[in-house]
Amino acid sequence: MRTLSRLDEAAHGLHAALTNQSLGACTERTGEHASLLLSATLTPGDVHEAVHEAVRRTRADNAVLVVALLGHGFTTPQQTDLYYMVADSTADSTMSAVNVGQLLAEAADEPGVEGVIALIDTCHAAGAMPDVGRIAGGVRAGRTRLSVLAAAAADQAARGMRLTFSLVDVMKEGLAGAGPTVHVDTRFTEELRDRIKGQAVGRFEYDNDPFAQKHLWLARNARSITGAARGVVGPVGRQDLEEAVSMWRAGERLPTPLTRPALDALYTFARQTEAAEAGDRDWHGRVTHLVATLAECARTVVLVNQVLAEVLTSDLLRAARQLSGLPHDAEGPELLRDLVEYAALRAPRGDEPSWKAPARFVAALAQLSGSDIAVARLREWARDLGVVTEYNDALTEFAHKRQQGGIRLVVSLAGALTDWPEEVDAWLIGTGERLPVHERFRCESADRLGTGRAIGAALAWARGRLPTPEQLENVDVAAPAHLLASWQPEEAKVDRRLLGVNHDVVVRWSGRMDPAEENAEMNDAARKALRGMADCATVPVEWIGASVLDDRQALEDELMTGRYDIAVGLDHHPDALQDVLEQLLPYAPIILWPRPEARPDHDWLRTLVQKNWRRLPDDLAPAYRQRWSREHDGCVACLGDVRAVWHDEPWLEFCRPFEQRVVAGPEEEL
Template identity: 35%
Template sequence: MSPPPAWEKWNKLEPHRLARYINPRAIAAWFAEAPAAPDRLSHVGGADRFELVAGLYRYMLAFDLRYDRTAIDFGDHRPGTQTVRTAEEVRADGGSCLDLSLVFAGICQHAGLRPIIVVLRDHMLVAVALATGVDDAAPRNGIVPGEEELLREGLQADRLKGKPVLLDRAIRETGQDGRYVLVECTGLSRTDRAQGPPGPLDFPDAVRLGYDQLVRGQLHHLVDPVYFHLRPDKAMHPYPIGLPGERAADAARAAEAVLGVHGTGRLTEMLKTLGLARPGRFTAAKLQRLQGIVAASGHEMAPRVADALADLLDTLRTTEFLTGSMASALHSDALRRAWREPGQPPAARPADLHTLTEYLEHIALHHHGERLGMHRWLASFVVRLATESEVSLDTAAARRWARDTGLVVDLNDMIRTVGEERRNARARLLISLHGAVADDWPPQVVGWWLLDGQPSDPRYEPNPSNDRAGLEHAIGRLVEWADELAGDEGIDLKRVDIAVPTGLLMLWRPEESDATGRLIRLYDVTTRWSGRLSRNSTRLARKRWRTIRAGTFDKSVAWLEKRSTTNLGKLTGELRDGPQYQGGVGLAFHPRRQEPLLGTVLDHAPVLLWPDRGAVVDTIKAELHECWPDVPGALVEAYRDRIPGPARPLAGLRAVWDDEEWLRFCRRYAGE
């Protein structure tokens, strides 16, 4: 006996995913007939919700379930997983407090009741709502008015208040009034429990013990499965479970993925060219049948349609894998960051990409390089989602998905690539020229080697000639030093940040430092403002940086025309108080010999952009808008591409980019 393919161990750090193990229809099917009266689940009823809970509990006692007393710790916040038994396994072999609680919750939910999973540090039980049922939650996508103190978005609203609120609303003895009844679900089983009488408990004893367990226990989570099952995004809908007398694959069919609007529209158009009609919803099974029909058609367009079918079939398999095994990784920010096509320049993310289906179908319909390009992009997307959420891909489900989609090699390659990126990202060399006076070249430069965000002691390199060449030789020596330290850690140094004083921003491009070849060829060079090191506070810059990261390009950067910058006193007030200047600032002109202007803007904005002389600002803005989520990395690529040429418009944009890493370092440097 084995669980269905999508069934995974429960991660203790994901309480919401408990809802996925509660499949009311399947659980009710496995416990539909009892060996004693009432002998059918459908015959159980009650005059009110309390009597219905009692009737369901007494019905489940007839199954004489066994109890697994394996020690469980639901409160340990170290990464860890817990095996969850299916309803079939619980009926055959019994289960732990976790398994029995989930099964009883499914029985209650199937009857129209609202069970709440109560997760204590080392125990689990069920609270059943007596004032509301599934029908009350359905019109509001699972939200029930009046429960705001207890539940928010399906989970415990306040960890400090959850326990006293629930105890206040729960009944302690049968016959009392209350909004919840707490049920000790191990009472359904044959066991010698630590507290209470041995063997199965009758319902009044199970209620008393459930209340006492909450009084004594440390409450960690409350989970409302009805809320998650009613969510329109379906991310937490129940895992498919095989029903009695039916294969698990048949049970999963009702929950299998279907093509969305974009995939359905494109494929329907292609089928028309072959004289084929759309076969209703496009499921994986239907796409596989269409592959045979298309191959036999002999139409000149058949190879192109066959490729599209194969790509879209892979998206359906990927949807089922991700929603079944990595649901916790599927949120808007993660999808956006994982979306970029490998090996291609930064591009604008289409505005109509919101759901997982839309992202995957975009990959299938817009990839480069035929099937190979599709496989690389799909593998990159999945690996980056998993890496960001720290979800392991060393699972049976991941291996099965890679085999079914033909992505085994691509997946392994991408895991290696992303792993190297993450290892290399641990290291950074930070160089500052903050000793420079006005627009003079500094007599020395200082560098810090950062590993996992922790800086080394400063290392100073002299510039005895006090000129650009001497400066760049000093930078070269610091880079060699950091390269050796990185090698000792078994990683490659990729990131070099150079903090430049205002007076040199117009005279010198840090990425073109040329002591041993242009720095940008081998390193990702980002320009910082060294003036930030001498500021007493970075509070304003940090606040405005959060605005930049949270907003779109249009909301993140306010552009200044030259006529708006002639009065620096007036501009200072606008930068400080103006609602339009709450993020970064772009200059729509080249600020030649206007270092005071640059200093004024940088005093208030963590990001400053300006064009090179002769650059077309509108063209730069258009490309910047497309790749904004990838800045400053997109700028690094544009600068690097400019060396062999031809230069992209973005290569004509200069930037000071003081992000959270630099601001954090400045705070530490200043002792803020």
């Protein structure tokens, strides 16, 4: 059957949403049996083996299994059983494909599996509904749960991966009135049917497990009411506390939601002598400690809301998370509560004070707020918890980071129209002047060596303008597309070392500094895209494969309609990389691709980017330094093999003076 042009995009988008802890909350797996299986060489055995491995892991964790099958499917002329197609499948051979109903029935029948949710986006998808008799007659005698969502009727085609894209949209947007979690139920199905026309979206539900501990939910509801209705305990705290309480006193259940009075009541009960003697004493201690920690987290949230009431925003919280070193997974449906909770329960290391990580996060908030009063009031909080030293150390560290991060040298090679430039321009930013200081340096020779020496002269000039003891750490190198395609600026030889040894280099495109008429609109579009990307719960990268690049006119048409106006990733190193960059750079503010000598295994680049996205581009410079070390020898692929052209909002603001903006005054009446 024909190639599905949006299959890769749909698969990655769904996998990202399902493994996002704020949405699908599934556990991501990498390695031989990765949670995302995407390949042009799959066999039926590969699918069976991958699902069986997932079932084994699900059984070990007493968890729910989510299975998504995307691609082509067929049914036989006299039956409606769906067969999922892989590399060499043909519609006239059922042995060349995977019987979906049988696969799902076997997974749901496995003891220890709490339930199975199946998402089927193929033609004839309703044929995936398994035979109820097979489930009822299994080893569990039907005591299991299974929900199946199908993209189309058994006699109907499914087009454009509509189910998957709509499903991801609903997961990100949430479902009005659905409560804290989204289920594959009537409300969810109706929402999808409203969005998907021309296909009969179907649902199958089987529930015959009276001992199931939780409802079979697909995702956390992004629209669920926050605050008091959700309780003072977030997903991380509730997970830890539920485990501890169940191990302490079997059969004990926590109330929903976990309000502050409920938390206090549990703490009072747990401290009673008879409560400690009634169950496992070790887990009793764990419960007491967790409840006390969660109560302190709740108090911290109230305090931060009071102290920072005038400045507290989602952007400030996310910036503080990044500055304090918490991972993106720490973000939850209620940002402040869930970040504080994660810092208290997941971030501490064994040899650190238990409140060091929360102290660093609170210090980051205080630092970013710019308020001396907030710094002082939050220091009192740190003193009460015995981490005032850690709080003050973090303030000092963050202040230095912000000061150093604000000082940048911009080096532009914009004059290199066809080869290497005859001169380079340099601007020093962050030294307090109203406008960046500018200087021009002539290249001794219009080649790689001469350019490196001119950059070295620019570095010496910049260092001479910095007050002691400030050091120049950040260098932006802007170059035209032909140099970006063939040259790594951090490897420019400057004096005795490569530029990237002592400096964090970020690569930019000099075209955004070009004083052309359309640049103001181009950069404004990039600013809008970046703001939209900041709100994305998933990694906002559009991936482009060889098949897309083969039709350059179709790509240009999609670029003009805004299709690739965010971050774009090339999943391979194109032979005509310069031409590709020249086509993409005016549209996408961020572009990523692999080095030509990289030795990638299946899907490595997407996995690397997804894992490291929230720390890019900052982590690229140390990754490049690591790549130069001997430790890189034998490395199949790592972050150091990823190339990037990165235009963030500070860079676009630097470009603003170059933009030709015409402001028209009001017309006079005649």
